[in-house]
Amino acid sequence: MKRHFPVIRWLMVLSIGLVVALGLFSAPIKSNAAEKTYQIGTDVTFPPFEYANDNNKYVGIDIDLMNAIAKDQGFKVNFKPTSFNGAIQAVQSGQLNGMVAGMSVTPERKGTFDFSTAYYNSGVVMAVSQNNNDIKSLKDLKGKTIAVKTGTTGAQYAQSIQKKYGFKISTFDDSSNVYEDVLTGNSVACFDDEPVLKYGINQGTKLKIVTKPAAGTPIALGVKKGTNKDLVEKFNAGLAHLKKNGEYKKIMDKYLNAKKNTEDNHSFFGILKQNKTFLWQGFLQTLWLTIVSIIFATIFGVIFGLFGVLPIKFFRGLSSTVIYLFRGMPLLVLALFIYTGIPTLTGTRIPAFIAGVITLMLDEGAYIAAFVKGGIESVDKGQMEAARSLGLPFGKSMRKVILPQGVKLMVPSFINQFIITLKDTSILSIIGILELTQTGKIIIARNLEGFKVWAMVAIIYLVVITLLTWLSNWVKRRAKI
Amino acid sequence: MSKIKVTDLHKQYADNHVLRGVDLEVKDNEVVVIIGPSGSGKSTLLRTLNKLEEPTSGSVVVHGTDIAQKGVNIDQVREQIGMVFQHFNLFNNLSVGKNIMLAPVELGKLSKEDAVKQAKKLLGVVGLENKFDASVNSLSGGQKQRVAIARALAMNPDIMLFDEPTSALDPEMVGDVLNVMKKLAKEKGMTMVVVTHEMGFAKEVADRVVFVDDGIIQEEGTPDEIFNHPKNDRLKSFLSKILEV
Numbered sequence: 001m002k003r004h005f006p007v008i009r010w011l012m013v014l015s016i017g018l019v020v021a022l023g024l025f026s027a028p029i030k031s032n033a034a035e036k037t038y039q040i041g042t043d044v045t046f047p048p049f050e051y052a053n054d055n056n057k058y059v060g061i062d063i064d065l066m067n068a069i070a071k072d073q074g075f076k077v078n079f080k081p082t083s084f085n086g087a088i089q090a091v092q093s094g095q096l097n098g099m100v101a102g103m104s105v106t107p108e109r110k111g112t113f114d115f116s117t118a119y120y121n122s123g124v125v126m127a128v129s130q131n132n133n134d135i136k137s138l139k140d141l142k143g144k145t146i147a148v149k150t151g152t153t154g155a156q157y158a159q160s161i162q163k164k165y166g167f168k169i170s171t172f173d174d175s176s177n178v179y180e181d182v183l184t185g186n187s188v189a190c191f192d193d194e195p196v197l198k199y200g201i202n203q204g205t206k207l208k209i210v211t212k213p214a215a216g217t218p219i220a221l222g223v224k225k226g227t228n229k230d231l232v233e234k235f236n237a238g239l240a241h242l243k244k245n246g247e248y249k250k251i252m253d254k255y256l257n258a259k260k261n262t263e264d265n266h267s268f269f270g271i272l273k274q275n276k277t278f279l280w281q282g283f284l285q286t287l288w289l290t291i292v293s294i295i296f297a298t299i300f301g302v303i304f305g306l307f308g309v310l311p312i313k314f315f316r317g318l319s320s321t322v323i324y325l326f327r328g329m330p331l332l333v334l335a336l337f338i339y340t341g342i343p344t345l346t347g348t349r350i351p352a353f354i355a356g357v358i359t360l361m362l363d364e365g366a367y368i369a370a371f372v373k374g375g376i377e378s379v380d381k382g383q384m385e386a387a388r389s390l391g392l393p394f395g396k397s398m399r400k401v402i403l404p405q406g407v408k409l410m411v412p413s414f415i416n417q418f419i420i421t422l423k424d425t426s427i428l429s430i431i432g433i434l435e436l437t438q439t440g441k442i443i444i445a446r447n448l449e450g451f452k453v454w455a456m457v458a459i460i461y462l463v464v465i466t467l468l469t470w471l472s473n474w475v476k477r478r479a480k481i
Numbered sequence: 482m483s484k485i486k487v488t489d490l491h492k493q494y495a496d497n498h499v500l501r502g503v504d505l506e507v508k509d510n511e512v513v514v515i516i517g518p519s520g521s522g523k524s525t526l527l528r529t530l531n532k533l534e535e536p537t538s539g540s541v542v543v544h545g546t547d548i549a550q551k552g553v554n555i556d557q558v559r560e561q562i563g564m565v566f567q568h569f570n571l572f573n574n575l576s577v578g579k580n581i582m583l584a585p586v587e588l589g590k591l592s593k594e595d596a597v598k599q600a601k602k603l604l605g606v607v608g609l610e611n612k613f614d615a616s617v618n619s620l621s622g623g624q625k626q627r628v629a630i631a632r633a634l635a636m637n638p639d640i641m642l643f644d645e646p647t648s649a650l651d652p653e654m655v656g657d658v659l660n661v662m663k664k665l666a667k668e669k670g671m672t673m674v675v676v677t678h679e680m681g682f683a684k685e686v687a688d689r690v691v692f693v694d695d696g697i698i699q700e701e702g703t704p705d706e707i708f709n710h711p712k713n714d715r716l717k718s719f720l721s722k723i724l725e726v
Contacts (some may be wrong), residue, residue: 391560
């Protein structure tokens with residue numbers, strides 16, 4: 001009995017180690033500084049409220065105001081850039097203390113959020129392409145399609161009047177995509193907060209505003225209902241103070257009456273030159289995320305793939321379940337579930353990077369497990385019987401006879417999976433990881449040059465994938481597989 | 482002295498009752514040939530002797546150990562039972578020499594150097610002296626099967642099981658393999674259990690021929706008794722069919 005299944009024991013040790021390692025990574029983050037640090041979610045693709053400036057530092061009404069209030073009230077702010085919806089979920093799950101993201105106070109949101117005093121009153125306007133003279137008012141929208149950004153007041157306003165004016169709605173996650181949709185003519189108009197649209201037009205977007213501000217809503221800091229009272233109190237006190245000493249007006253003037261920035265070079269190479277450090281950082285983050293995820297996914301996949309061929313029912317069942325579960329789940333859903341769902345269940349915050357690695361480990365790992373299992377199973381059954389008939393134990397037979405043959409079959413699948421993993425990291429932009437895609441989104445939010453920036457991002461991905469393919473082929477040749 | 486003693490052996494897959502109470506004894510140095518129509522259960526019977534098939538009930542005592550029991554260290558028992566398969570099952574990832582050396586080296590029976598010497602010697606026994614470094618895929622079927630025999634012999638077993646060792650071979654290759662098996666039986670006095678359709682081999686080499694049909698042993702005896710004076714009707718009909726051809 002003693003030497004029966006050393007492989008299994010070995011695998012168990014490995015999987016336990018893996019779980020422990022992940023546990024350590026995701027241990028709660030305590031801030032023990034004297035000054036309290038608040039984790040604040042924001043959008044960073046929503047100028048002029050928040051965006052990355054020419055030097056790719058986060059600026060905007062929300063950012064400057066929050067920083068000024070923090071300074072005034074003596075606390076620290078750690079901005080977590082995610083999408084607007086991502087921030088909402090992260091606040092609700094307790095990942096973040098609060099959010100400032102040009103967030104309107106609506107009755108619906110009041111159900112789950114507590115808000116500070118409003119710091120701005122925004123109104124929704126409609127904009128059309130500059131050379132469009134047909135759409136002059138809401139009445140002209142009948143049967144047409146309009147574009148909005150998800151979760152914005154513009155989107156809510158559009159929905160509220162949709163029946164009355166009889167138009168269709170296309171929704172996007174970024175303002176730049178909204179404008180692009182109008183400029184290309186897919187949609188005839190878009191709705192957004194007045195300052196947001198004005199900023200876009202100032203940046204050279206060929207749109208014009210054709211309606212007066214409507215549906216004015218207050219904009220405020222939001223926290224999860226019943227939590228972070230201290231943050232709201234400090235914010236209100238600070239805001240009142242800033243209004244009194246004039247700093248509030250300075251910040252508002254700076255962003256709302258901004259002159260058109262004519263110094264920016266909007267040519268392909270101008271944009272590239274201006275953003276090269278930012279893109280480089282995004283690229284490094286993508287690469288790092290890919291490498292770490294591939295390592296974990298491979299370990300995870302090989303363990304569960306091997307479980308699938310062990311002569312013990314329990315492990316085979318476990319393997320099938322894991323493959324079924326994580327291969328069947330869209331990566332986007334899994335990422336959001338892990339980033340916002342797990343903290344809701346456990347009360348422990350997970351840094352976005354760790355959540356991203358876990359997501360890719362589970363998803364890509366499930367695919368790896370499937371082809372590891374398949375590769376082993378496709379080795380002729382007689383090979384195992386012959387090895388066992390000589391008195392070789394299961395584990396040795398596996399290592400010396402079956403795996404070497406199975407691995408040969410798996411190599412192309414592994415290379416394929418590595419490339420897919422690299423591409424899949426882009427989906428993690430949803431939870432705010434500053435990888436290449438998110439970097440692109442942020443740059444576009446500022447300069448609204450979607451086509452050129454996405455071209456740069458695409459080229460960078462292609463270059464990396466080409467390098468990765470070369471590397472894989474080189475390894476393949478070296479290993480003579 | 483009996484090397485293998487099978488008592489009331491049953492093997493059942495779902496509703497397919499393949500073995501229905503087999504009693505069989507194999508003595509030291511004995512060559513037992515199992516014959517029977519296809520689907521009769523003879524291969525299953527052979528594979529229960531080293532537990533490649535788990536018996537449903539009954540006992541299979543090999544070297545005094547009942548391997549049908551749970552918790553038996555089957556690997557230790559298998560070290561002493563060589564097996565040769567219909568489809569050779571040579572390890573495709575290893576060279577001919579390494580196929581033969583794998584088990585003795587991995588199980589700590591021989592040093593690597595001794596294993597090389599032994600492998601070369603065994604290749605000599607099966608008439609493939611110069612194939613030590615050859616890749617498995619470069620061999621013909623007959624050569625593969627002889628390497629498979631050498632591989633089984635490398636663990637120095639005192640029982641050899643042959644599961645239709647010549648069925649997958651081209652006719653001109655059959656003789657070489659059978660000659661090696663005859664040599665094993667006659668010169669080395671190896672205890673052998675052979676499932677085969679080669680009646681010539683059975684007549685010449687077998688000490689005892691066992692006729693299996695419908696999951697039980699219908700008749701057993703010397704080759705003369707079985708082939709020249711069959712009593713069982715099924716055996717008579719089986720023999721008439723194969724001798725017609």
